[in-house]
Amino acid sequence: MKRIISAIVHDRPGVLNRVSSMFRRRGFNIASLAVGHSEKEGFSRMTIVVDNVEGMQADQITTQLDNVVEVVEAADITDHPTVIRETALIKVAATPSTRGQVIEILDLFSGIEVANVSTEWIIIEMTGTTEQVEAILALLEPHGIIELMRTGLIALTSN
Amino acid sequence: MKGVAVMELAGGELICESLIEEGVDLVFGHPGGAILPLYDHLTKYPQIKHVLTRHEQGAAHAADGYARSTGKVGVCIATSGPGAINLVVGLATAYMDSTPMVAITGQVTRGAIGKDAFQETDITGITLPVTKHNYLVTKASDLPMVIKEAFHIAKTGRPGPVLIDVPRDVLQEMTPFNEYPTTIDLPGYKPVLEPNNEQIEYAVNLINKAKRPIILAGRGVQISQAEEQLVALAEKAQIPVICTLLGLGAFPGSHYLNLSLMGMHGSAFANIAVDESDLVINIGARFDDRIVGKVEEFATKAKFVHITIDPSNINQNVEAHAPVVGDAKLVLENMNPLIKSAKRTEWLKRMDQLRNKHPFFIPETDKLLPQFVIRQLWEATGGQARIVTGVGQHQMWAAQLYPTTVERGFITSGGLGTMGYEVPAAMGMQMGRPEDLVWSIAGDGGFQMTLQELATIRDEKLPVKFAIMNNSYLGMVRQWQELFYDNRYNQIDIAGPDWVKLAEAYGIHGIRVDNKENVLSAIHEANQHDGPVIVDFVVEQEGNVYPMIPAGQSVNEMVEDPDMDEKSSMVAK
Numbered sequence: 001m002k003r004i005i006s007a008i009v010h011d012r013p014g015v016l017n018r019v020s021s022m023f024r025r026r027g028f029n030i031a032s033l034a035v036g037h038s039e040k041e042g043f044s045r046m047t048i049v050v051d052n053v054e055g056m057q058a059d060q061i062t063t064q065l066d067n068v069v070e071v072v073e074a075a076d077i078t079d080h081p082t083v084i085r086e087t088a089l090i091k092v093a094a095t096p097s098t099r100g101q102v103i104e105i106l107d108l109f110s111g112i113e114v115a116n117v118s119t120e121w122i123i124i125e126m127t128g129t130t131e132q133v134e135a136i137l138a139l140l141e142p143h144g145i146i147e148l149m150r151t152g153l154i155a156l157t158s159n
Numbered sequence: 160m161k162g163v164a165v166m167e168l169a170g171g172e173l174i175c176e177s178l179i180e181e182g183v184d185l186v187f188g189h190p191g192g193a194i195l196p197l198y199d200h201l202t203k204y205p206q207i208k209h210v211l212t213r214h215e216q217g218a219a220h221a222a223d224g225y226a227r228s229t230g231k232v233g234v235c236i237a238t239s240g241p242g243a244i245n246l247v248v249g250l251a252t253a254y255m256d257s258t259p260m261v262a263i264t265g266q267v268t269r270g271a272i273g274k275d276a277f278q279e280t281d282i283t284g285i286t287l288p289v290t291k292h293n294y295l296v297t298k299a300s301d302l303p304m305v306i307k308e309a310f311h312i313a314k315t316g317r318p319g320p321v322l323i324d325v326p327r328d329v330l331q332e333m334t335p336f337n338e339y340p341t342t343i344d345l346p347g348y349k350p351v352l353e354p355n356n357e358q359i360e361y362a363v364n365l366i367n368k369a370k371r372p373i374i375l376a377g378r379g380v381q382i383s384q385a386e387e388q389l390v391a392l393a394e395k396a397q398i399p400v401i402c403t404l405l406g407l408g409a410f411p412g413s414h415y416l417n418l419s420l421m422g423m424h425g426s427a428f429a430n431i432a433v434d435e436s437d438l439v440i441n442i443g444a445r446f447d448d449r450i451v452g453k454v455e456e457f458a459t460k461a462k463f464v465h466i467t468i469d470p471s472n473i474n475q476n477v478e479a480h481a482p483v484v485g486d487a488k489l490v491l492e493n494m495n496p497l498i499k500s501a502k503r504t505e506w507l508k509r510m511d512q513l514r515n516k517h518p519f520f521i522p523e524t525d526k527l528l529p530q531f532v533i534r535q536l537w538e539a540t541g542g543q544a545r546i547v548t549g550v551g552q553h554q555m556w557a558a559q560l561y562p563t564t565v566e567r568g569f570i571t572s573g574g575l576g577t578m579g580y581e582v583p584a585a586m587g588m589q590m591g592r593p594e595d596l597v598w599s600i601a602g603d604g605g606f607q608m609t610l611q612e613l614a615t616i617r618d619e620k621l622p623v624k625f626a627i628m629n630n631s632y633l634g635m636v637r638q639w640q641e642l643f644y645d646n647r648y649n650q651i652d653i654a655g656p657d658w659v660k661l662a663e664a665y666g667i668h669g670i671r672v673d674n675k676e677n678v679l680s681a682i683h684e685a686n687q688h689d690g691p692v693i694v695d696f697v698v699e700q701e702g703n704v705y706p707m708i709p710a711g712q713s714v715n716e717m718v719e720d721p722d723m724d725e726k727s728s729m730v731a732k
């Protein structure tokens with residue numbers, strides 16, 4: 001099972017290492033981790049997606065995170081109402097002759113921008129749910145994805 | 160403060176001032192380049208006694224033994240690089256066994272960090288997984304607050320070691336100092352002490368309804384000083400009590416409700432009792448895998464109440480029906496008035512049956528068995544000596560056959576199982592309890608790992624008594640090779656020096672005993688000797704520790720001593 005964890009941590013050197021070290025040594029598999037400034041000065045928010053979590057392990061993730069002194073708050077928000085997004089930068093092959101077809105695909109989605117373009121490729125920036133990102137990737141695949149960078153999930157609870 | 164002239168102090172002085180504020184009067188350490196400014200300042204603070212150990216591992220274990228036997232925070236000091244790394248096994252030992260410690264290490268100067276400088280090691284990186292928290296201090300003015308926080312974190316919640324790494328130029332940096340901080344702001348560290356009422360009521364209800372309850376008391380009982388409340392609960396509700404290896408001493412070994420130890424080398428009666436029980440009440444223990452074995456077959460008829468201060472220990476190995484998060488003493492104080500008095504006559508009768516049918520026992524023989532030595536020691540000291548052990552067979556026999564009646568009177572490396580603990584930890588224990596008789600029940604293998612501390616013990620004139628269980632073997636490893644590797648012995652001959660001569664070389668009194676007749680007199684001689692003593696008990700080489708539940712298995716696979724028969728002298732029921 002996949003769990004989504006939201007944590008508030010001190011914005012200090014080494015904190016990311018403390019958190020990721022805990023995940024590594026407890027055998028939790030991080031699928032994605034996003035970190036950035038939070039609403040509170042001096043504190044960052046992390047969204048961590050953990051893969052293959054079995055039974056009682058789910059509790060362990062948050063309680064072990066709580067044991068990291070620099071983690072102020074840790075919650076498993078998987079089963080909460082949330083807004084979850086990720087951003088992907090996709091460099092897809094597109095020559096002047098195929099560019100039209102690629103643009104047609106992009107038109108099917110919202111939250112998309114063309115970030116850059118050349119005679120060989122287009123760089124697309126897309127923000128959406130994981131499903132939307134996966135869907136566009138599937139459609140672009142036949143054109144040839146040259147490079148891909150996904151941010152991993154960021155999430156806020158909506159209750 | 161306005162109007163008051165502010166003093167300027169060097170970082171090293173700030174450390175000394177802060178240690179004094181924290182009530183520290185004893186530190187264990189070993190100097191070197193990066194930490195030298197601190198050593199230079201220490202001379203100005205005679206209130207802080209420094210013990211020079213011969214190895215930093217010794218300093219860490221000594222601080223650990225001091226902390227476990229007193230409940231205070233143990234402090235150790237080392238220089239950068241190799242000095243700091245030598246502390247690591249001691250920090251890990253303390254971390255696993257919930258021991259409050261603060262380690263201070265020197266570091267290369269701030270400008271040299273990250274440049275592979277001489278004796279530079281990323282000690283905060285290395286110790287991240289074996290400390291509760293650690294700090295790299297980058298300016299002297301941070302030192303008082305860092306030390307305040309470190310002591311707070313070390314001794315509250317589930318206690319543990321905290322390391323503070325201080326660059327040499329920070330130790331020298333002058334900074335204004337007016338007063339030691341009085342408050343702490345750690346938004347990410349708020350251990351829950353007061354239990355929640357609903358959790359208490361739910362647990363109480365299970366306890367009151369239980370027909371065959373058992374208490375499993377762990378180190379958490381000692382940490383929260385809940386020994387009295389534990390006895391009150393057990394007596395009011397007539398519930399037998401098992402202690403974990405680290406909980407020994409939390410419940411009097413002489414009490415009629417005492418069931419001794421359970422688990423891999425626990426008593427058969429305790430293991431069977433847990434298997435038959437309908438409620439296991441864990442108070443301040445982790446449910447370590449040496450207790451649980453195979454989770455699916457552990458106490459299958461029982462529900463679990465789990466009282467602990469560390470929520471991450473709940474549902475870690477065993478799923479709790481009634482978790483109670485809080486300090487054990489506060490929890491029991493809240494719980495006890497709600498507990499119904501009960502007789503539980505049937506259940507206690509069953510306990511007596513089990514004790515009689517499956518006692519600990521010592522095989523009848525003319526040979527000198529380590530079990531016999533330990534039992535004699537127990538008799539000769541009335542169970543009143545403070546015991547330290549190493550790791551291995553002698554450790555298990557000590558736990559089984561020396562049921563201590565002394566609070567914090569039995570210390571041993573459980574979670575990490577660190578051989579070599581027996582020498583320096585005994586030193587720390589004796590310094591923490593200068594008036595008390597300290598016996599270290601030592602393995603000949605483990606002793607050889609840290610025996611350099613004999614010099615420290617001599618210098619400090621510590622009257623520690625060592626009982627070396629000299630089987631010339633890594634006995635526990637030999638037992639596993641015999642039982643699980645079809646007698647294929649390999650790399651277990653660990654014969655040491657002539658122990659009596661070694662003792663003499665260190666200026667310590669040495670006694671050799673190789674037969675049953677001389678055991679008692681040697682123990683008495685050691686007790687009466689006004690200084691450290693090493694007794695070399697040349698014991699039978701090939702005995703096995705029973706009962707035994709092989710790793711990861713259950714009470715169904717428990718093996719009792721094949722030699723047990725009616726003639727065997729039954730002890731420690």
Ligand SMILES: Cc1cc2nc3c(=O)[nH]c(=O)nc-3n(C[C@H](O)[C@H](O)[C@H](O)COP(=O)(O)OP(=O)(O)OC[C@H]3O[C@@H](n4cnc5c(N)ncnc54)[C@H](O)[C@@H]3O)c2cc1C
Pocket residue numbers: 255256257316317318376377378379380382383402403404405406420421422423424425442443444445446447449450466467468469472485486487488550551572573574575576577
């Ligand atoms: C060779 C060998 C064999 C062993 N065999 C056995 C065996 O047969 N049986 C056995 O029992 N052990 C055995 N052990 C030891 C075992 O590995 C564990 O170390 C031990 O069981 C842990 O005991 P514990 O849970 O009480 O202590 P810890 O591991 O120190 O855990 C303490 C618990 O108490 C909690 N706590 C701390 N402070 C408080 C407080 N104020 N209030 C409430 N809770 C608190 C903590 O959160 C934690 O959950 C063996 C070890 C070795 C080396």
Ligand SMILES: Cc1ncc(C[n+]2csc(CCOP(=O)(O)OP(=O)(O)O)c2C)c(N)n1
Pocket residue numbers: 549550551552553554575576577578579601602603604605606628630632633634635636653
């Ligand atoms: C530092 C360390 N290395 C290795 C081990 C593995 N080990 C566990 S018990 C044991 C044998 C201990 O021998 P000894 O101290 O003589 O005690 P005995 O079992 O003979 O009583 C060993 C090697 C350990 N626990 N600690």
Ligand SMILES: [Mg+2]
Pocket residue numbers: 602603604628629630631632633634
């Ligand atoms: Mg041995």
